Amino acid sequence: MKNYILKDENAVYFESGFSCDNVLFLRLGSEGFFITDPRYSTEAKECVKSNIEVIEARDLHKQAREIIRKSKINKLFFNPSDLTYGDFLGLNKKLNIELTPKKEFSKQMRIIKTDEEIAILKEAVRLGREGFKTLGEVLRVGQGLSEKEIHYRAKECMSFKGEYDLSFDPITAINENAAKPHALPTAKNLKKDDLLLIDAGLKYKRYCSDRTVTLSFDDGLDIENREQKFKNKKWQEIYDIVLKAQRNAIEKARIGMRASEIDALTRSVIEKAGYGKYFVHSTGHGVGLDIHEYPTISAKSDVIIEENMVFTIEPGIYLDGDMGVRIEDMVVMRGGRAEVM
CATH class of the missing domain: 3.90.230.10 (Creatinase/methionine aminopeptidase superfamily)
Structure with missing residues (x-):
């Protein structure tokens, strides 16, 4: 999978090496984006993996939509048991892409341990x-x-x-x-x-x-x-x-x-x-x-x-x-x- 969004703390930690209780993580091809609010952004910049960009935002959904628009992707996967209906609406607002549910894909990616x-x-x-x-x-x-x-x-x-x-x-x-x-x-x-x-x-x-x-x-x-x-x-x-x-x-x-x-x-x-x-x-x-x-x-x-x-x-x-x-x-x-x- 190349393009997906995560909110679950453990799923985000697996991707980035850090997590918190208010984060959206975007994986768009080879690029990773850790979007969080000012309470966590300083520590996030210190802790996340070097190949992931930390972005501070007051409105996480709005920031995610801006990144997605710039990427010009047409499909984004999400775990339906991870995002709330409110998250779905916030992400889908004026965003012309296909938000595609894929159950527990992060756990599937973690099934074989290093x-x-x-x-x-x-x-x-x-x-x-x-x-x-x-x-x-x-x-x-x-x-x-x-x-x-x-x-x-x-x-x-x-x-x-x-x-x-x-x-x-x-x-x-x-x-x-x-x-x-x-x-x-x-x-x-x-x-x-x-x-x-x-x-x-x-x-x-x-x-x-x-x-x-x-x-x-x-x-x-x-x-x-x-x-x-x-x-x-x-x-x-x-x-x-x-x-x-x-x-x-x-x-x-x-x-x-x-x-x-x-x-x-x-x-x-x-x-x-x-x-x-x-x-x-x-x-x-x-x-x-x-x-x-x-x-x-x-x-x-x-x-x-x-x-x-x-x-x-x-x-x-x-x-x-x-x-x-x-x-x-x-x-x-x-x-x-x-x-x-």
Whole structure:
């Protein structure tokens, strides 16, 4: 694609090396234009890539229209989930070009990560693991903490007390609340032998990490150990099935597979065990500047998996009113197969 406009902060950052909350980015052939207001223009001039022109403007739409007119292009692509209807009207005002919607084209451009991006993502994952370890120390004496208190502690630990931004608001769910894949924290208190699900991540240089642990709250609490032991036999059965499903996908995922085939590697294990209808989401999603990127690892995805793609593998089983288990790690496709980051 040669001619397009962006507003989304992460999409703009990918193009220019800088972003802010009031920007329009134009790519017209080999030329790039970062249009922003006086609050951000000085820093933008210091931070954007050298081949991109920073333009200060009070009316971003008017400035964009002037640049587009001078370029004499006849078609400009935009992401319909990026620009608002107001943006569309502002850009299209007295502008005789074809504004063409193309869904999530920036994410498509970012689907294969560079070696530099993978190094940053690996550091994000490493820091995320350290955050989980710190949270594990808190939980060792966590009996009586509510889901809301654990949620607060998770934010504190995962951000290293504010040093890093979070990838998303953490999920902290006990027993039956863990049956909700995106559970909101409640006043429910943590007791001995409870099941606790925690989904959290942080950002390093704007790139996200994402990890989910499901653990048994007992005297031997180990947040890092995937071999969790539950006193409740049913919970143990479910946990072992989910772990087997995740490991099956990690071990067998290969370059050249369709994303749907990787989804089948987790789903088939869970279906064979009789819990297929309780696996209610896709196997995974790409991770990068956004917490949800391409490729989508789902039963409907025909995307061919390629070297340097990064995504999660996170099967789950959710039994309403009882419990839920999800086990999630990020992987990068390297040397033809999945490498846990």
